[in-house]
Amino acid sequence: MQPLSRQFKKNVAKSIADKELQKSLLTAKKCLVHNRLNAIKLVTDFELLREKGKQIKQHTLSHLDYYLEEFEKNFTAQGGQLHWAKDASEARKIIVDICKHHDAKTVVKGKSMVGEEIGINEALEEAGVEPIETDLGEYIVQLANEAPSHIIVPCVHKTRQQIIDLFSKHHKKYGCDKKLTEVSELVAEARKIMRTKFLNADVGITGANFLVAETGSTVVVTNEGNGDLCSTLPKVHIVTAGLEKIVPGLDDVSLLVRLLGRSATGQEITAYTSFFTGPKRDVDLDGPEEMHMVLIDNGRTDLLNSELNEMLRCIRCGACLNHCPVYGSIGGHAYGWVYPGPMGAVLTPAILGLEEAGDLPNACTLNGRCESVCPVKIPLPKLLRSLRVRQFKKNQGSKTSRFALKIWAQFAKHPKAYHWASNTGIYLLSLITARKGSIKFLPLARGWTSSRNFPAPQGKTFQSLWLEQKEKKCE
Ligand code: SF4
Structure with a gap:
């Protein structure tokens, strides 16, 4: 995805003038904020859970080299093939080479923000491989030729009517001529089309919510089960993940999963929490014949060694977006790259540089709501202030604001x-x-x-x- 963060102010003006977008953002915000509140009420001590979540992630980051090596050892012992990618272009090359090696024509994909970050779809298309998004929200934005606008709800910016129109335009080629109106009908139609894609795909690509060092397993959390189909039906399964996804053991996953579902969608647990440990064994009935892991740095090591390292605790729940008044007014596309909202205002300049995304850390009222809801207690306002300091020291930013x-x-x-x-x-x-x-x-x-x-x-x-x-x- 080409970054458009330099045009942030222009993007913002466009988003604020978009009445449909404003309606969609308001509806989604009310629902997600309300659901989270109800879900955390059911936990006796949610604050204690947050503190433990923070400690697990911070401990892992402090010993990242150790846990990465442990993961590599256990992942390969289970028959997986691990590839280290220092940046986005190296990651793309590894993935495209695997697909070419298997003469892949189509690839089914689960939702993955790191996949967006490294631009897998564009690379596959260039190599003549068709990428098919299978998460419903991602599928909708792919039909619309857009980028996701939220890390959990990719098509949060779309109204029902816009989705109806998209399906009617793109599904005719599958013999679906009836104009649908009900959500259940739309989901059923997408599901039917997707089934054939799953069965015919040569390769499946998923992200990972967690990588378990002690077992070499990959954990994928979804509500649609599409991640499981991408991982088990095609002959080859490729997992893409940032280095920070490592956690020490299974107990840690069970705690973080409790935080993730509640903070993201207000669920006690998502519908599918799947653990994948190596490719198919002789005794298994199904599963991929090959399992590859592409572990991506892409600026994360620099981030780890900087004053922004706490950002690597992020478990991509989206709670900070849902509670941010700025995101609630402008939506995700205005941020101009993969990561929107408060977490994006830190991550985007940290990965792409302040020259590219210098407006983002300044588009914040520092009200602190994001920090108060973050399940792993990332001090987002502090990190945003650090970026502003960096910017000021580098003589960047507008002359008026500096004066x-x-x-x-x-x-x-x-x-x-x-x-x-x-x-x-x-x-x-x-x-x-x-x-x-x-x-x-x-x-x-x-x-x-x-x-x-x-x-x-x-x-x-x-x-x-x-x-x-x-x-x-x-x-
Ligand atoms: S910064 Fe915190 S609240 Fe925001 S997505 Fe990451 S974990 Fe969730």
């Missing part, structure tokens, strides 16, 4: 001058806006006032009001 920050820094270092300036500013603003109750234009802050009016200040700063109240109490 404004320098002025602000001078005042912040001199509290008396700061209080005087803010008191005067607030007083003047309250005079200007007194009659109308709001202001339509603020110098240097057009971003704030272009889509909404700035409310009239009360005439005093928060600190002055707080001091007044304090003095009254002391009287």
